[in-house]
Amino acid sequence: MREFVFDLVYEETAGPLQQLLTDATGVSSTAIGGCIDAKEFWRLERFEGDEDGVDNLTNAGQRELLAVEQITPAGCEGAVHREVLKQTDAGCELYYHLRDIGNCESVPTLAVEYIDPDVLFELKRSQNRETWTVMMETDDGVGLFYDALQVSLQDGIRFEFDHIGQASKRRTGLFARKNLPAEQREALVEAVGRGYYEKPRQITLEELSTELDCPRSTLSYRLRSAESRLAKSFATGTQQTAFESFPQTPEQQGET
Template sequence: MRELAFALEYEPGCNEVADTLAAHPAARIRSLSLHVTDERLWRVDHATGSSAALDAIAATFRDADYYADCLADESCNATQTTRVLDRTDDTLVLYSDWTRTPTCASVPHLARDHLGDGLLFDTRHEGRHYTWRIIHSGEGDAAPFFDAVDDAVGDCARMEMLRTADTAGPVGASGGANARAPGDLSAEQEAALRAAVEHGYYESPREVDVGDLADHLDVPRSTLTYRLRRAEEVLAKRHVAAERPTQDPSPTL
């Protein structure tokens, strides 16, 4: 089995969900289930945020011009159904289902075309960043898949590779030219973290704020914030895993 992980950073006006989340920075959406066939796509998503953010997310998903994960530049005239499965003050669960038309393209459909059946998807959406993790059999060819996604998103989004690796085997085992172990940082995350340290972002008090650091690196502020957050998450989990004590074997009675 192989794992692919990448992120799409959408430009303003290119993805309605990204625009909605950018307007509500504390809101997050993660997939609970995502399935695709040649003709259909259906998914269940769990969103968190303020009541106003959840209202905006629900309205976006219900918009007739938005089809979950469709990469078409204009409305593809798919038939979509969106239902609210659960709602509290700070959580929202949505079910979305749409039938594909000849003009429709999506990451799951492109993955099925190039990587085969039996795919597992995990997604995280925050701000303009949409992170994908795909588990597949390893029999397909990932390079044409990434080329197809890049062609489909065009100028609407930038792709950032996060990981391509085997899901089993020794940590750090080779998985191709772009392979990295699940606990490794991407090149972009590594560069962001190194610059943050060198310019005093982690000093107390800080010697540079995230806006000035983003200007220095010539990347959008949201992009730098995303890369630092993901890098911090990787390092924190690695530290906790390394410090977790090994349990002593049960005493023999």
């Protein structure tokens, strides 16, 4: 397993997270995410800092959330679904489902285009700096990804290379995908893909169970079990279990 680590530094302004929060609240974050398909992504992100700033995150609109993703001058298009997994006075933990992303480039979209859909991302944000770790099975396409980043970055964002090398044992474990039973992972993938977690929901549990030819009670149990494991693992800080367990695309499911 390989990793590509680099920083994006916002030279003249605060980073997009701080811009969303409108002032220097001191909020920082750590996150991990992955690809569902070329224009659809997920991310789990833990924020720490000022309570008012955290409230802004949970109340931000689509346009503001999409602006956090973009690294080009063009404004991103798409939809962002957000779930609050945990919230305290000191921070919050959010799940993001981003879909129909278009009209702009971001680190995830470029990585999927030039490396492989089967990549994972770690991200740390603080003030005007983002530290990205792109995890992949081989270095194939990394050179093209590197070049595409250089071309795509808008003025005022500086790229700082850190390293390309062997991923740590902890990060290698993220690709195991074995902690969540296959039937729970499949139920989550289908539920996300068909809009069950959108607000308002695009499909009911009854309709989803009919489409999947799965008893309603069984489907409900699988979803609740998967959600509980994911949320508890992330909330208690055991990120590896939570992130190994997150749903993959149907093609990736066949690998387990």
